[in-house]
Amino acid sequence: MNLLEYFRNDKEDILRLWTGAVYAASPFETKGLLRTVTDPFGNPGADMIREAAGALYDAVAGEETTAADVKSAMERFVKLRAVQQGTPSQALGVFYLLKPVMRERLLPHCSTPDDVNDYLTAESRLDSLALLAFDMYMAARETLAESRVKEIRNQHAQITRWARAFRGGSFIAG
Amino acid sequence: MAKLPTPQELIATRPPFPKAHWLDVKPEFAPGCFCYPAKKETMELLHMPNPHEWDPAADDWGLPENWEQVLCDAFAERLEKHRSLKLFMDICVRCGACADKCHFFLGTNDPKNMPVLRAELLRSLYRRDHTMLGKILGKAVGARSWDKSVVKELFYYAYQCTECRRCSLFCPYGIDTAEITMIVRELLHEVGLGTHWIMDPVKNCSFTGNHLGIQPHSFVEIVEMLADDCETVTGIRPKTPFNKKNAEILFITPSGDVFADPGIYTFMGYLLLFHELDLDYTLSTYASEGGNFGSFTSFNMAKKLNAKMYAEAERLNVKWILGGECGHMWRVINQYMDTYNGPAPANMIPPVSPVTGTPFANAASTKMVHIAEFTADLIYHNKLKLDPGRNDHIITTFHDSCNPSRGMGLLDEPRYVLKAVCNNFVEMPENTIREQTFCCGAGSGLNTEEIMELRMRAGMPRGNALRHVQQQFGVNHMACICAIDRATLPPLANYWAPGVTVSGLHELVANALVMTGEQKRTMDLRQEDLPGVDEDEADGREGGE
Amino acid sequence: MFLSLLLVLLIGAVAWAGSAAGFAPLFGVALPYLAAAVFIVGTVWRMVYWAKSPVPFRIPTTGGQEQSLDFIRQAKIDCPDTQMGVFARMFLEVFLFRSLFRNTQADVRTSLTANNGPGTVYYSSKWLWCFALLFHYCFLLVFLRHFRFFVEPAPLWVTWLETLDGVMQIGAPRFFMTGGILLVALLFLLARRVFNGRLRCISLVNDYFPLWLLLGIVCTGICLRYFDKTEIAMVKVFIMGVTHFSPVSAEGIAPLFFVHVTLVSALLLYFPFSKLTHMAGVFFSPTRNTANDSRRARHINPWNPPKQYFTYAEYEDAYRDAMAEVGLPLEKEPDKAAE
Structure with a gap:
């Protein structure tokens, strides 16, 4: 059996362990809620992590997938992490929680140097994905900063136009 | 070897839920x-x-x-x-x-x-x-x-x-x-x-009549500018009656719609609609704020700010008041106004639509009608010539604002209007709309930018539902009937469902409204080109129709 | 949680020991009288306490379309504008727990995320509605069945009730479904609090205590009927004595009976001072028992403070010149106002 098959076989288990680790890192209350309510609208948080987990795992395993697909699946989860309290490392560190789980469940299967090589490649893919998540995280933070500015501007949008037209003349407008 | 924290350690520094009792x-x-x-x-x-x-x-x-x-x-x-x-x-x-x-x-x-x-x-x-x-x-x-x-x-x-x-x-x-x-x-x-974001508008509303503290003459000029914009789009400059005595109707809407993008387009929508109906109405600079930030402060402050409405209605000798699209404003009007400051002044009468003759019996005592009720009635009686095709480039959904939904029950009137002016209307998932609607995450005076992250978290359930219909039905627009929503939903949509624009209901009404003597519409109220309008025809618009 | 369990066990133990030691009249006669008095006076006092505060505003939570235009269909029950509608809403609320029933999540849409495979558990809070309803109705039926002990001869409707209740025809004495369901429902309500992290977080002694108390009552009741088979005739004579204010000797009645009676008394004593007053309180709830007609009919606030606001005259004084500049109509022109 090659590594990809091990990846496939253990998918359920590893994802369960990983999401478990993510829950464990979240406040106590999140755990109960994330696990019990499966309606995506009743429990948006759990829905986001599940969506991200599946796509992330497939990409790490080396399944046929595109960066765009993985990105769109991870987007909401990363965006959620981007507005939660905590440092950026805490927000994105959750991706690295997958490594110990993989090492425990998959690495023992790697008996030949080729397997180990494949395994290391898979871990590298996780690193790349974490970088991808970092981009998304930053984009999300940018959006927030931009929203702040835009909101202040929008609040007075009409007043600014009026000031230009009636009071400031071409000086401001120019 | 350098000792670096492991990811687990890094994450663990986020405090876990404490074992202690809450x-x-x-x-x-x-x-x-x-x-x-x-x-x-x-x-x-x-x-x-x-x-x-x-x-x-x-x-x-x-x-x-x-x-x-x-x-x-x-x-x-x-x-x-x-x-x-x-x-x-x-x-x-x-x-x-x-x-x-x-x-x-x-x-x-x-x-x-x-x-x-x-x-x-x-x-x-x-x-x-x-x-x-x-x-x-x-x-x-x-x-x-x-x-x-x-x-x-x-x-x-x-x-x-x-x-x-x-x-x-x-x-x-x-x-x-x-x-x-x-x-x-x-x-x-x-x-x-x-909090500053609540008390500052309270002060401004109290002393100048609008939440930014814009003085009356400037307020008038700002509204005039919006009327000019209406002319650019439609070729018709709607009248902007202010503080006019003995008008039939006093129109009060949140002042945010006069100042803030995209609320201004909703306000332009009102101006165009009233002009087309040739409504005998007036705006007021004194009672120019419909929204009531006092209701986020105390019952007494809400009463104090609300009192200006009846006071102005009495002074201007109007028959009844028409209220614009706003959330908490309508909670106050529907559930508190008459109790706070009623009974309505003696010059006022139970509202009757001057266009259709429909009596608004449900507002017999406060004598204040919601514009969605007013417009729905117009459309039902075929009093408006509408071309919903002009809104064909949008697939819209409707966000029920919390207060009109659960403090008033205004659910179907805006939908009735929306369906008449837009051909593409999709509901968000069942348990996120109508009386079960999710808040924009920034109501009740929390729509301030310093808590943007908190707002994004709180608005996530709404954003999630929006994203769902965006993915499933290609929704690219969300209509709402709340001035705070118009301010807070754009960043929310931009974060959780990028590509969805937000507007008030009457912006869409005015976009679809075929006015007598208007020029060919080549752009919407935001002065964005309407897709599908022929270039040649567009060139010919200078000369009118 | 354990504290409240211990408390209930303690009450039971005291009652057992006391009645076995010959203080049965204390637990079987004096305590029930006291408990009934406290219950009635206390509950009435609570209601008076609520009623003393006015309902200053009309604040129904509207759960549907308001009454407005003729062509728009009103949700007459969820958003009532008439007393009849309010009555219907309250009826559904009180008898069918309408709001808890509403407590459903719409169907689970796993299609939203392609990778979220099938087999997702459907979590619905209808369970709470279901067990809450079962609990309350069974409790009511069990209570009504007890009228067999209070009235001689037993009223016909009690007999019917018993026939219906024992319709499964299991065991002798016949097994009453309501007792069993009551026990199951209580265990469900307790298990929620113990095993659901969210509920454990919000639960207080005030929540566990009545549950343990009720469990104690139900368990002793079931024991008395099926296991420790009490001499029914004697118990009835005793109870009739108590209910007719001419107590008879309690001799020969098992101590377990007095444990049962004591726990019921404890419940009655506890009732007016606890969340259990929700039974009466639900009728007072202004978000449910008021009609959404506050724009049509004026609601009066008895403590409505005097109007104080920035008047138009003050406003015009502040901005007169600026207003004149843009041609706004004025009450007093600038030149006159200056005089």
């Missing part, structure tokens, strides 16, 4: 979690009790000497004044049905954002002073004493509730957290604790 856990005032405090001058100008400078992030909030007495007395007084408060303090069985109904809880996972615990913060104080078991057994039965950290806790969570009443809908006893939040905020104002 009574013993205190919130941390991290930036982005609290609104800026109100300025001392503002509070003084409004004669608020105990005005002082303070900083939520500081240890000492500079509470007055006798703060505990003030709060205890104020609480006792409110219990005497509100049966709802007594009842809601007594009868909660903590069944937990409300917990996951709160968008703040869903978004933040903070246990104290469960409506039941948010109320329990106050209930624990109630037990100590007002229940026999609490007096005798104290902490064993969940009673606790006031201390300064409790005040901070109350502040923290009273401003993480948007008074949307979603929990109240699901509570088997109808316990309304909005009511509790309002009263907690009242208590906090007794010791001089208020």
Whole structure:
């Protein structure tokens, strides 16, 4: 059996362990809620992590997938992490929680140097994905900063136009 | 070898949910979690009790000497004044049905954002002073004493509730957290604790009539500019009657729609609609704010700001008042106005639509009609010539604002209008609309930019539902009937469902409205080109039709 | 949680020991009288306490379309504008727990996320509605069945009720379904609090105590009927004595009976001072028992403070010149106002 098959076989288990680790890192209350309510609208948080987990795992395993697909699946989860309290490392560190789980469940299967090589490649893919998540995280933070500015501007949008037209003349407008 | 923290260690530094009982856990005032405090001058100008400078992030909030007495007395007084408060303090069985109904809880996972615990913060104080078991057994039965950290806790969570009443809908006893939040905020104002984003508009609305404190002459000029824009788009310059005596109708809408993008387009929509109907109406510079930030402060402040409506209606000798699209404004008008400041002045009569002759019997006493009711009636009677095709480039959904939904029941009128002016209308998922609607996450005076992250978390359930219809049906537009929504949903949509634009209902109405003598429409009210309009025809628009 | 369990066990033990030691009249006669008095007076006092505060505003939580235009269909029950509608809403609320029933999440849409495979558990809070309803109705039926002990001869409807209740025809004495369901429902309500992290977080002694108390009552009741088979005739004579204010000797009645009676008394004593008053409170709830007609009919607030606001005259004084500049009509022209 090659590594990809091990990846496939253990998918359920590893994802369960990983999401478990993510829950464990979240406040106590999140755990109960994330696990019990499966309606995506009743429990948006759990829905986001599940969506991200599946796509992330497939990409790490080396399944046929595109960066765009993985990105769109991870987007909401990363965006959620981007507005939660905590440092950026805490927000994105959750991706690295997958490594110990993989090492425990998959690495023992790697008996030949080729397997180990494949395994290391898979871990590298996780690193790349974490970088991808970092981009998304930053984009999300940018959006927030931009929203702040835009909101202040929008609040007075009409007043600014009026000031230009009636009071400031071409000086401001120019 | 360098010793670096492992990812586990890094993440673990985020404090886990404490083992201690919730009574013993205190919130941390991290930036982005609290609104800026109100300025001392503002509070003084409004004669608020105990005005002082303070900083939520500081240890000492500079509470007055006798703060505990003030709060205890104020609480006792409110219990005497509100049966709802007594009842809601007594009868909660903590069944937990409300917990996951709160968008703040869903978004933040903070246990104290469960409506039941948010109320329990106050209930624990109630037990100590007002229940026999609490007096005798104290902490064993969940009673606790006031201390300064409790005040901070109350502040923290009273401003993480948007008074949307979603929990109240699901509570088997109808316990309304909005009511509790309002009263907690009242208590906090007794010791001089208020937020800038609420108190500043309150001051401005009180003294100048609009939330930004724009003086009357400037206000008029700003509205004139919007009328000019209407002319650019339609070739017709709508009239802008101000402070006109003896008009039939006084029109009041949130002033945000005069100043803020994209609310201004909704306001242009009103101007065009009224012009087309040749409505005998007037705007007022004195009562130019429909929204009532006082309702986020105290019942009395809400009354004070609201009083201007009837006062102006009396002075201008109008027959009835038409109210624009706004959320909390309509909660106040529907549930409080007549009680606060009624009965309506003698010159007013039960409203009747001058166009269709329909009497608005449901507004017979307040004599104030919602514009969605007014327009729905027009459309039903075929009084408007509409070309919904002009809105064909949008696939719209409709966001029910909390207050009109759960404090009024205005659900189908806006949908009726929307369906008439847009060919592509899709509902968001069933349990996120109508009376079960999710808040935008920034109502009740929380629409300030310093808590943007918090707003994104709290608005996540709404954003999620929006994203769902965006992916499933290609929705690219969300209509709403609330000025705060028009300010807060664009960043929310931009974050959780990028590509969805937000507008008021009457912006779409005016886009679809075929006016007598108008030029060929090549652009919408935002002066963006309408897709599908022939270039040649577009060139010919200079000469009119 | 354990504290409240211990408390209930303690009450039971005291009652057992006391009645076995010859204080049966104390537990079987004096305590029930006291409890009944406290219950009635206390509950009435609670209701008076609530009623003393006015309902200053009309604040129904509207759960549907308001009454407005003729062609728009009103949700007459969820958003009532008439007393009839309010009555219907309250009826559904009180008898069918309408709001808890509403407490459903719409169907689970797993299609939203392609990778979220099938087999997701459907979590619905209808369980709470279901067990809450079962609990309350069974409790009511069990209570009504007890009228067999209070009235001689037993009323016909009690006999019917018993026939219906024992319709499964299991065991002798016949097994009453309501007792069993009551026990199951209580265990469900308790298990929620113990095993659901969210509920454990919000639960107080005040929540566990009544549950343990009720469990104690139900368990002792079931024991008395099926296991420790009490001499029914003697118990009836005793109870009739108590209910007719001419108590008879309690001799020969098992101590377990007095444990049962004591626990019921404890419940009655506890009732007016606790969340159990929700039974009466639900009728007072202004978000449910008021009609959404506040724009059509004026609601009066008895403590409505006097109007105080920035009047138009003050406003015009502040901005008169600026208003004149843009040609706004004025009450007093600038030149006249200056005089």
